[in-house]
Amino acid sequence: MVSVGLTHFLVISTLLFSMGLYAIITRKNAVMVLMGVELILNSANINFIAFSRFGNFGYSGQLIALFVIVLAAAEAAIALAIVLNIYKNLSTVNVDEVDNLKD
């Protein structure tokens, strides 16, 4: 029965971060991309909580996490609205097809 330590959390968060990036880069569906963003944010949250828990930094980490969660929600809302708007105009949510603006 091995006790769960800081390292495990960090590994998890790093994995989450990478998966998030992966999703952002590879997914064609805008919604999926946004989910990738959420993953990144949450990996950061895990970091905060883990650090404050194991580093005896008080509760600041947890507080920060709360802030971030709220923000993430707001961000998601706005992003989805924008994606919706895109769908209205282009009737697609494929980020690859949204490339009229370029050199």
Add this chain to the structure above:
Amino acid sequence: MNFTSDLFLIYPEIVLTATLIVVVLFDLIFKRSQAWLPVLSLAGILAAFFLVVLQFGTNLPAFEYSTKNNLLSIDNLSTYFKGIILISSFFVVLFSIFSSEVKSCKDRHGEYYSLLIGMMIGMFFLVSSNDLILIYLSMELLSLSSYVLAGFVKNSIRNSEASLKYVIYGSVSSGIMLFGISLLYGLTGTTNLNEINTILRGASTIDITFILSIFMILAGFGFKISVVPFHFWTPDVYEGAPITITAYLSVASKAAGFAVLIRFIKAVFFSGISQGGYWNLLTYFDWQSVLVLISIVTMTLGNFSALWQDNLKRMLAYSSIAHAGYILLGVAVLSDQGITAVLIYFAIYMFMNLGAFLIVMLIANKIGSENIDDYKGLGYSIPFLGSVLAIFLVSLTGLPPTAGFIAKLYLFIALVDAKMIVVAIIALLNTVVSLYYYIRVLKNMYLVRDFSKPVHIELKPLSFITILLLVIPVLLFGVYFTPIVDFAKLSIQILGL
């Protein structure tokens, strides 16, 4: 620790918030009389400006939860940038009044102005916040409002695309930044810049995680000030977004970004100041080379890409990237002198860039195009606008006797004083390059005598006054720049350093 006692330090923010609420309510109640919204916001802005002016000179920590451990620091630097932000907001609101894009969506003006004010609030907190989390939060507030504004004209494809790119790109970079913050938090156990500084001073060894976290945070800032390699969103979004917003992004949010960058660097890494105003920074991170590298690449890329553009808006986007490069060079000097140069540059850049965008907008309102080829012969059909645009472009190039020259002059003075001759030469050659694309506009306007489709624009008094308000400083500061420099010199001090 009594928060209420510090509230007077954030009166400007409070006033803006109040204005926001008023605007929203007014919009809800008097749906019909949208024409009053800009007036309200202008009133709010002026009130805030008044308070900011009063605040200038006060250097106090706000909301300390222990000594030297404050969320906000109200100091001259932040106040200066608040001033910049307010002035540019003032102009942008004026622009919005005669922007056809904004007019096109009738019943959503309330939304527009409230979001604009939201951006202001975000920037206000950004420029004065002394805590990474507060930085993150205010930056998000700024970004979220601007995402929406970038896509304000819902049925315009350009707008929607711009906003989508902006939101994805922005949220990713802020996410990266947040992750960087978390790492830094893990390493130091705090998010307060001053505390991080004290801990770093005590630190014995620094491992790569630290460097990584700094770069990740830099990604966030770089996104705001749009320097290479975090600039990619800039041309697309600038081209796509409504011109008013483009102008606003290119000046105000850039200013905020620079303010926080300067504060971050100085507050976190400060270890002492030497004779001649040069900072001695902690050696864990080689800021100078990083910044110099980034800024040189930025200005070069900006200028050279601008050469290829046919869309004036996009060209100005690249030119603003190039200017960000110049400004960053001022930061890279890492001295009070450099910061002075940056502040001067911003004050002047604000006027000339806003001015250029305004003229482009007025012309676009009429001919419905921002393509340089459509500017042929405009100098003759609309002489006044033509000549004013010429002045702004010349100023952007940096030729005397316009203010743009003074901005560049101080930048180079700082560089030469820091013995960064080679960098200065590169920057100067960049200036020469930049001449091509600016002069190209003038060439189309004047040298090509094409009277096939004469354009006639009758200026409303308001827009005329706005133009004068922008062009007069550009010419005045060109020949008499003492006040602006004096002011900038006063504004470089950062709380507690």
Add this chain to the structure above:
Amino acid sequence: MTNFPLLSLITFLPILGMIVVLLLPKKQEIAIKSLTIVITALQVVLAIILLMNYNYSLGGINDIKSFQFIEKFRWIEITGFSWIGKIKIDYFLGVDGLSMPMVLLTAIVTFIAAISSWTIDKSIKGYFAMFLLLDTGMMGVFVALDFFLFYVFWELMLLPMYFLIGIWGGPRREYAAIKFFLYTLLGSVLILLVMIGLYFSSMETLADGSRVFTFNMLEMMNPANYTVGGILSPLNPNNLRFIAYLGLFIGFAIKIPMFPFHTWLPDAHVEAPTAISVILAGVLLKMGTYGILRISYPIFPEITKDLTWYIALFGMINIIYGAFCAMAQKDFKKLIAYSSVSHMGYVLLGMAALNTMGISGAILQMFNHGTITAMLFLIVGVIYDRAHIRDLDSFGGLGKQMPVYTGFVTVAFFAAIGLPGLSGFISEALVFLGGFGNDITRVLAVVSTLGILLGAGYMLWTLQRVFLGPLNEKWASLKDMDFREYAMLVPLSIIIIFLGIYPGPMLNLMNSSVNTMIEFIEKAQTFYQTLGTL
């Protein structure tokens, strides 16, 4: 009289004129034109007033007390932190024997050019506004004694010139205009960098004893003012003075134009309208050499001494190379343009000699070339207005058709090839005497005498191709000169002949300054050598 701001008046009078022109309605073409002529005429009057009150015995160059009509007050003063010290920029005007001839030249040439601009027909308002702006820029360059002010005026000319060539020019005007602009901007960027470098290397001691960085040229000339650390200060063992000198020199050489930076000139001249070619060749080219004499020489005397041979070499190349290129031209205007390259070579040669004959000759040559070449371009303009072509071979025998015109042409051409009795001769002779008098430049001077022969070659060949021989019947209908053209050519001819017969006044004007400068360079030279030994 002395405390009346004459120089400001003569410099900013055109700006006032420009404002009035801009306020006048577009339709008032005659009013605009005549106003411009009046303004420039007033400038000439002012210049003459200056001349009458000028004290010939004062030297100037590096000593403020011996400058005249000085106007000096603090323009920009930024008192502040210790870390940058105080920035001080003066509004500092004044003339000495170096600038006085140039002021005269500018006034005269601009006046003539204004008259010749009467034929401009498209967007007159813009043209004359630009014209007057340009005028201010030129005048300012010659009277400014603060480097910053000098630079501002220097740059001020670029844009008007760009538009004047680009809008009112010939078929390839866009190309010519942008080329001119880019070249000059490249040059001025170098100048700017050196200016800042100098600013950080020399400190002026104020009345209250405090020392501040300064843009004041005269203070920069004083070796005692150098800071220890300044990158361009000789006290700094690893200073960049040499590189800075090269940068500055190239910056000015582009304007002269010195081989191999001369290629903007033929295009600009050929495309520009007559009046602008006149100003280009008559005044703008002189700014390069003036800048070198006013700034490079006294501020970097030791390097100047080291480089005399190279300066003279380039002078020689200009003389001979320019002459050969001129000979090869088919286009009348281009030929004159290249002849300018050749004639400015004499100026370089004379400056390189670093003795009184040389430098006086150089300045005199600047003035004379200004008048002569102005006349030449006007002459080209006269024939172009009638025939609408400039191809040399398509003319012939005009001497029969337009005898009076041919008479003026003969005066101008022979002045250009240095015929005694016309102004060109004195300056060229002095230049050669000077060049020969300095044993470093002697051989080059002797080789350069070839220029006299080549000059005669292409000028007389042109004269023959256009004016002698059987009359080409195509031109049997050309009229001889009209009143306006008399008004332009007669004054210039008078100046040319007068200075040819009696150069005394012009030389007296510059003597003391030239001698002061040479003495100063010698003294400073020794001073720097002693530094070197330390």
Add this chain to the structure above:
Amino acid sequence: MDSQFLINTSLYVLFLPLLGFVVTLLLGKKVRSIYLFENLVLILTFIASVFILYNKLANFPDSKIVSEVQWFSLANTPIFGDISVKLGIMIDNITAMMLFVVALISMLVHLYSIAYMKGDERYNRYFAYLGIFTFSMNGIVLTHNILMMYIFWELVGLSSYLLIGFWFEKKSAADACKKAFIVNRVGDIGMFAGILILFFTYRTFSFDEIFNSISSGILPFNSTFWLSVTGVLLFCGAIGKSAQFPLHVWLPDAMEGPTPVSALIHAATMVAAGVYLVIRIFGLLTADAMLFIAVIGMISSFIPATIALTQNDIKKVLAYSTISQLGYMIMALGVGAYQFAFFHLVTHAFFKAALFLGSGSVIHAMHHEQDIRYMGGLRKKMPLTYWTFVISSLAIAGIPLTSGFLSKDGILASSLAFANLTGHWLFPITGFLVALLTAFYMFRLIIITFHGEPKDHHKFEHAHESPFVMVMPLVVLATLSIFVWYTPNPFNADQGWVLSKWIEKPLLHTPVDTRFDFMKPDSEGTSEIKEHIIYSSSYTDAMHHAHYPAMFISLFVALSGILLAFIFYHWKKVNVDTLTEKIKPLYTFSLNKWYFDELYDKTFVNGTILLSKALGWFDLKVIDGIVNSAAAVTKSLAFFIGNFDRIVIDGLVNLTAYLSGFFGLLFRRIQTGKVQTYIVLVIFSIVILLFIFR
């Protein structure tokens, strides 16, 4: 009667013609008869010059009158001390005589032209030009410093340019005037270089001051070699102006000008200015320089003489004879016969002017026919012209009782003496040979023109003696070609007042060791200024011995020359055509003037033009190319040569883009518009930065 008065008079002599020029030129269009004013002016000038001549010789026979004023000053210069350039006038006997000659001939030519140029459309301007010429020529004569000499030197060049090209509608005339000016310039450059050396060394232009410093031992670059070089360089001016080999090619072409002009400028006065220059600088000539001068003079006297034999244009013949006579004078100076050189200059001026004006009157009579092959038998038609022509020809041929005999004989004698002392026998031999040729071609000319049967009867019928104003000058000049004006003894000029009193012996200032032996002061040299004495006793002896042989030989060759001419062309004892057939190559060689023009055209003229073309191309393509060859480097050359607009505007764009390496393309490539690509790039660059600044 003080000397200042002479100076003032000389100022009148100098400036009256200038006044004439200005007035005539300005009023020429309005006032038809303004030319009379010009003529009046010239008459006054002549009177003034006579006055000067008389007073100088009567009252100040052996003093030098100098007066100078400051022209301009360079104040007190740091390196060279006080420099002020002066204008000045110097009157010695030579000046006075030369002035008289110039004024007289100029006046006669003016009068002559009244008739000769009648009906020309630019009648008045012609007289104006004559006026400015007279002014400049007087300037050369009167000046006391080398700079002014150079100034007026150029001015006569100008007036000669204007007058040769007076009928510029003729292409040949237009070419000729250009050629004359440019060829002269070649010589002038040498002269100018000499002036540079003189001024650099002595800080002054004045002859006297220079001479004094030389005798006080100051030398250019402290070497006698450079002194010789200076002399030779100054002499280059004379080579150009006096049409000496190798710059003689311009003079024959200059005959395109009106004939009176040829008489005045290209025979009597201007071309003699070269000789006058050498006379002025005689004091600083070293032996080497003199030898060089002598050789040039010898060559220049021989070549044209051979050319003159075959020319058919009456004026061309005279032109070549002029060159050859000038060669005599130069050679004379070279061999030290200073006085005879000047003497010959004077006499030659008279009889050569007479010849040209005579030819002019013939041409006038023949309606501007210049080819002698269409003339003949004019003797009866125009007797006065004929006789004056004959007298002058006798003079130039050197027959006793003429002035020519005296001067020429002196030159030959001194060359003989020179050869005797130095062993350079080539000089006298050439001299006598040329004398033979001269006599021959002059009488060939006379016989073909005036004797025999008229070839062109139509023209012959209309031919008639010229009006008075044209004949009078002929008579005057012809009478001046008689010995009586110069010496009582027709066979020895030495006792004559001209040589014994008027032309004073020159003073040498060069260091003694640089002179010919016979010019070194010898023990019994009796002179108050010993080191300046010019002729040692040995020379006077040699001259004495050379006198009679020279006289007889020259007389013999002259007569035989005339005899041959009669045999060939009058009595037709020898068929000329067959003879020419025999010596075809020589004949054509001479007829084509030794192919000098062709040679120069092929080499110098074409060379220059070619070089200029090359450099012009170089400038346009290479220099300009390098500057804006952006596209040329990066894109294709064809595009570069294509249209320039794209090159600078876009081309520089390309340049910059390419300068930044593949960036330029990359910048555009990476801005794909795909947001995910952007993010990848961001991540990527963060990693890179991390690696750089790890």
